[in-house]
Amino acid sequence: MSMEASQYDNELTYQTYRENDDLEAFHEAYDGAVQSIKADLGESYPLRIDGKPVTTDRSFSVDSPGDTTRQIGTFAVGDSSEVDDAVAAATAAQPAWEAMDPSSRAELCTRVADQLRDRKFEFAATLSLENGKTRIEAMADVDEAIDFLEFYSREITAADGYRFDTGEPTPGQHTTNLLRPYGVFGVISPFNFPLAILVGMTTGALITGNTVVLKPAEATPLVAHKVMDLFEEAGIPDGVLNLVTGDGPTTGQPLVEHEAVDGIAFTGSRAVGVGIERTFQELGKRGPVIAELGGKNPVIVSDEADLDAAVNGVMKGAFSFAGQKCSATSRVYVYENIVDSFTDRLVEETENLVVGQPTDRETFVSPLIDDEAVDRYREISTQARSDGTVLTGGSVISDSDLPDGRYVEPTVVTEIPHEHSLAREEHFVPFVTIHPVSGLDAGIEKSNDSEFGLCAGLFSEDESEIEQWFDEIEAGMCYVNRKQSATTGALVQAQPFGGWKFSGTTGKFAGGYWYLQQFMREQSRTRVR
Numbered sequence: 460m461s462m463e464a465s466q467y468d469n470e471l472t473y474q475t476y477r478e479n480d481d482l483e484a485f486h487e488a489y490d491g492a493v494q495s496i497k498a499d500l501g502e503s504y505p506l507r508i509d510g511k512p513v514t515t516d517r518s519f520s521v522d523s524p525g526d527t528t529r530q531i532g533t534f535a536v537g538d539s540s541e542v543d544d545a546v547a548a549a550t551a552a553q554p555a556w557e558a559m560d561p562s563s564r565a566e567l568c569t570r571v572a573d574q575l576r577d578r579k580f581e582f583a584a585t586l587s588l589e590n591g592k593t594r595i596e597a598m599a600d601v602d603e604a605i606d607f608l609e610f611y612s613r614e615i616t617a618a619d620g621y622r623f624d625t626g627e628p629t630p631g632q633h634t635t636n637l638l639r640p641y642g643v644f645g646v647i648s649p650f651n652f653p654l655a656i657l658v659g660m661t662t663g664a665l666i667t668g669n670t671v672v673l674k675p676a677e678a679t680p681l682v683a684h685k686v687m688d689l690f691e692e693a694g695i696p697d698g699v700l701n702l703v704t705g706d707g708p709t710t711g712q713p714l715v716e717h718e719a720v721d722g723i724a725f726t727g728s729r730a731v732g733v734g735i736e737r738t739f740q741e742l743g744k745r746g747p748v749i750a751e752l753g754g755k756n757p758v759i760v761s762d763e764a765d766l767d768a769a770v771n772g773v774m775k776g777a778f779s780f781a782g783q784k785c786s787a788t789s790r791v792y793v794y795e796n797i798v799d800s801f802t803d804r805l806v807e808e809t810e811n812l813v814v815g816q817p818t819d820r821e822t823f824v825s826p827l828i829d830d831e832a833v834d835r836y837r838e839i840s841t842q843a844r845s846d847g848t849v850l851t852g853g854s855v856i857s858d859s860d861l862p863d864g865r866y867v868e869p870t871v872v873t874e875i876p877h878e879h880s881l882a883r884e885e886h887f888v889p890f891v892t893i894h895p896v897s898g899l900d901a902g903i904e905k906s907n908d909s910e911f912g913l914c915a916g917l918f919s920e921d922e923s924e925i926e927q928w929f930d931e932i933e934a935g936m937c938y939v940n941r942k943q944s945a946t947t948g949a950l951v952q953a954q955p956f957g958g959w960k961f962s963g964t965t966g967k968f969a970g971g972y973w974y975l976q977q978f979m980r981e982q983s984r985t986r987v988r
C-alpha cells in the first residue's frame with residue numbers, strides 16, 4: 460500500500476496548446492519571440508555580485524550552435540578574485556536571508572515563476588538560439604523551471620521550513636527540532652538544461668535559506684543572466700544570489716575550493732562531479748556535494764513488446780536534442796529473435812528524422828552544442844565503423860541548405876560488444892548501439908553491468924516481465940512501454956529526477972519530496988524551563 464501525494468499541476472505548455480487545438484498560436488508566439496531575441500543578441504555582459512554589475516578585463520564569446528556566425532554575446536570571466544568577492548557578498552547576506560520567514564522566500568520564488576510564465580516564449584526562443592534546442596524541447600525546459608520554482612515553494616511552505624515542536628520529553632526540558640541552511644552554496648550547472656536545472660538547483664539552495672554563487676555552463680551564460688533579471692525584479696536582496704561566468708577550471712574550481720563555500724549543488728559530467736567530491740574530501744570540507752551526473756541508459760526490447768512503440772520510444776529517447784540528455788537512450792538490448800526486424804525499422808524511421816535548425820518548426824534532431832562535441836561524434840563514429848557496423852548516420856552534415864552550424868546525423872550501430880567503450884561510456888551525441896540478448900535475465904544483467912544508474916526502459920506487454928524488471932533494474936528512473944521516449948522526459952513531483960551508482964551522489968532526486976532537506980542540516984534545541 461502506498462500513500463497518495465497531493466497532486467501538483469505541471470506546467471505543460473505545448474500539450475495545453477495542442478489540447479486546445481491552438482498550436483498555430485504557439486508557433487506564432489515562438490516565431491515572434493525568436494525574431495525579437497535575435498535583434499537583441501551580441502551584447503556584453505558583466506558578472507553580477509552583491510546586486511551590482513562587475514566587469515573584468517577578460518571575456519569569452521558564445522555563438523549559436525545552429526548558426527555559428529551568429530554571436531550570442533560576450534561575457535566577463537570571473538576568476539578566483541571575483542569568486543572571493545561573490546562568496547563574501549553571499550556570506551554577508553546569509554544571516555538576514557535565513558532569518559526571513561520561509562514562506563516569504565517561497566513567495567519570492569513564486570513571483571519568479573509567475574514572471575517566467577508570462578515570458579515563456581522569450582525564454583524558449585533564447586534557449587533555441589543559445590543552446591540549440593527545438594521549440595518543443597525549449598518550452599519543456601521553461602516549463603520544468605516553472606515547476607521547480609512552484610513545487611519547492613509549495614513544499615517549504617507546507618513543511619513550515621522544517622521545524623517541529625517536540626514537546627517535553629522529560630519534565631522541564633522543552634525541545635524543538637529543526638533543519639537549518641548550511642550557509643553559502645556554489646551552484647554549478649550544465650549546458651543541456653540551462654534553464655530548468657540551473658533554476659532547480661538555485662531554488663533548492665535559496666528557498667532553504669542558503670545564499671548562492673551561481674556558475675552556469677560556459678556555453679549558456681545568457682539564459683543565466685535572464686534568470687538573474689527575474690530574481691532581481693522579484694526583489695531578491697543584494698548578495699543573496701550572485702552570478703560569476705567563466706569556464707570550469709578558471710571559475711568553477713575556485714568556487715568549489717573556497718573555504719567559505721559550505722556546499723555545492725552540481726549537475727554535469729561524472730568526471731567533474733567526482734572531482735568536486737574529491738576536492739571537498741581533500742580540503743576537509745564537511746558540507747554536501749549534491750551532484751547529478753551522467754548516464755548510459757539501457758533499454759530492453761522483449762519479444763512480447765509492441766514493436767511500433769519500442770521503435771518510436773528508442774528513436775525519440777536516443778535522438779531528441781541530438782542525444783544531449785543525461786537520460787538519452789544509448790544502448791538497446793533486443794531479444795535475438797526480433798533483433799533484425801527491430802533494427803531494420805529503427806534504421807528506416809531514423810533516416811526519416813529531420814536534422815535542422817533548432818528554430819525551424821519541422822526539426823527533430825537539433826545541432827550539437829560545441830566543436831568539442833562534434834569532434835567526439837567524429838571520433839566515435841570512426842571507431843564504430845572499425846569495431847562494429849554503422850547502419851545509418853556517422854557523418855557530420857555539411858548541407859548548403861543549412862547555416863554554418865554543428866549538424867550531425869543520428870547514428871545507429873550494431874555488432875559492438877557489450878563490453879566495448881562505445882557501449883559503456885557516455886558520449887552525449889546522437890548515437891545508439893543495439894545488442895542482441897537471449898531474454899530478460901540477460902537483458903537485465905547487461906543493463907545493470909554499468910557504473911551508471913540513471914534511467915532505464917523496458918518494452919514488454921508481459922506482466923511478469925514488467926514486474927521482474929522493476930524489481931531488478933538498477934536505475935533511478937524506470938520507464939515501461941514509453942512510446943513517446945524510452946528513457947527521457949520527467950515531470951517534477953511525479954517523476955523525480957536522479958540517479959543511482961555513479962549517476963548521482965545523494966540518492967535523493969530533483970523535483971521530489973526529499974530534495975530540499977539536502978540543503979539543510981539538523982539542529983535540536985533544548986531549553987530547560
Ligand code: NAD
Nearest residue numbers: 648649650675676706707711712727728731751752753785
Ligand atoms: P560538464 O561536467 O562539462 O560541466 C558542468 C559544469 O561544471 C559547467 O558549468 C562547467 O563549467 C563546470 N566545470 C567543469 N570543470 C569544472 C571544475 N574543474 N570545477 C568546477 N566546475 C567545473 O557537463 P556539461 O557538458 O555541461 O553537461 C553534460 C553532462 O551533464 C553530461 O555528463 C550529463 O549526463 C550531465 N547531466 C546530468 C543530469 C542529471 O540530472 N543526472 C542532468 C543534465 C546533465
